[in-house]
Amino acid sequence: MKTAQRFSILAAVLALGLGAQSFGASAQEATKLSLTLKDHKFSPAEPTAPAGKPVVIELENQDKTPAEFESKALRVEKIVPGGGKITVQVRALPAGRYRFFDDYHESTTEGFLVTQ
Amino acid sequence: MLGALIIVFREVIEAGLIVGIVLAVTQGLPGSRLVIAAGVLAGIVGASLVAAFAGAIGEALAGIGQEVFNASILLIAVVMLTWHNVWMASHGRELAADVKRVGEAVRAGSRSIFALGIVCAVAVMREGSEVALFMYGLVAAGGSTMTELLIGSLLGLAAGVGVTALTYLGLAAIPQRRLFAVTTALISLLAAGLAAQAVLFLQQAGVLTMLSQTAWNTSAILSDTSLFGRVLHTLIGYSDQPSMLQVVVYAATLAVIVVLTKTVGSRRAPAVKARRAAAG
Numbered sequence: 001m002k003t004a005q006r007f008s009i010l011a012a013v014l015a016l017g018l019g020a021q022s023f024g025a026s027a028q029e030a031t032k033l034s035l036t037l038k039d040h041k042f043s044p045a046e047p048t049a050p051a052g053k054p055v056v057i058e059l060e061n062q063d064k065t066p067a068e069f070e071s072k073a074l075r076v077e078k079i080v081p082g083g084g085k086i087t088v089q090v091r092a093l094p095a096g097r098y099r100f101f102d103d104y105h106e107s108t109t110e111g112f113l114v115t116q
Numbered sequence: 117m118l119g120a121l122i123i124v125f126r127e128v129i130e131a132g133l134i135v136g137i138v139l140a141v142t143q144g145l146p147g148s149r150l151v152i153a154a155g156v157l158a159g160i161v162g163a164s165l166v167a168a169f170a171g172a173i174g175e176a177l178a179g180i181g182q183e184v185f186n187a188s189i190l191l192i193a194v195v196m197l198t199w200h201n202v203w204m205a206s207h208g209r210e211l212a213a214d215v216k217r218v219g220e221a222v223r224a225g226s227r228s229i230f231a232l233g234i235v236c237a238v239a240v241m242r243e244g245s246e247v248a249l250f251m252y253g254l255v256a257a258g259g260s261t262m263t264e265l266l267i268g269s270l271l272g273l274a275a276g277v278g279v280t281a282l283t284y285l286g287l288a289a290i291p292q293r294r295l296f297a298v299t300t301a302l303i304s305l306l307a308a309g310l311a312a313q314a315v316l317f318l319q320q321a322g323v324l325t326m327l328s329q330t331a332w333n334t335s336a337i338l339s340d341t342s343l344f345g346r347v348l349h350t351l352i353g354y355s356d357q358p359s360m361l362q363v364v365v366y367a368a369t370l371a372v373i374v375v376l377t378k379t380v381g382s383r384r385a386p387a388v389k390a391r392r393a394a395a396g
Contacts (some may be wrong), residue, residue: 046304065253065256066252067253068246068250071338073357075319075357076320078182078183078246079182081249086174088321089322091319091325091328091329092328104250
């Protein structure tokens, strides 16, 4: 019982700490980016965005087949059905070149988000 | 064809490993084979539904429906796995030893098996929906290579099922007295890994924004897209570039499971032992 009580207190403190952290973080304006997928090619293939600010990517799939928009570096994995549209939120990133791809056609369908 | 095989195989093994572990954990328990099979079947049906309604799910909740759905079913699996471990802590040893209490054990055990059946359904539905959509995409694209690609997909599926069998056989080879400890540990790590995955989806949805900085980057040492990396990813939740929040939730889930099995689990065990002695 004692261990459970101690753990509950620790968990509550941790939760408060995490909560306080998210309040403290400034609500930043996210950069909006529009991407299209057509004939299994992303357009633009190398979109740019300012570094250090969150990014919101809107992807429109103009192909009839579904795609899985994925990126390890951006931490994104989302299915976009044929003719569909999805929105993904990407955290603020340092300057760099981040690869994204269609998991269903990884070798041919890729792009890079360039932040600077 | 090889491309399609690999894509499908990668998705299927993630569910296959989990089903294999569940099969090993429930071996010898009456009715478990049927419940697990039902769970897998429910998962396949669920996967087809999710694939069919992918558009509607994606647009739900102002565009984050897909992430919330994925995170929710993963968290359901985490709860089921935790519940199973807590139950096993109080009844497991007793189940293994005491044939007389089979009646009570089967009744309580069937609830635990049901929980694991749900875990299988969740795992199959999660990965199955991606496979279903991929294969639907092949059919929708049509073309001369369609048959070849579909065959590749089915081969990938078969290979994934093979991994389930290997996992089960490998675990079933562990001696009985060790098996309990090994599977308890495996289930705890599995639950922590799934919880971290759920966090990833919620971060992607923008529902959780704290602690998003990358905790470490070990992709040069072991990439989680490599075959071994994926296996480790499913089994113990390994990630080569996790966010800080994922690490915290992973550790917290493990801590919660350990605490719950030690407090709730062991509190019930003495009462169960006392009843045994009295009936004795």
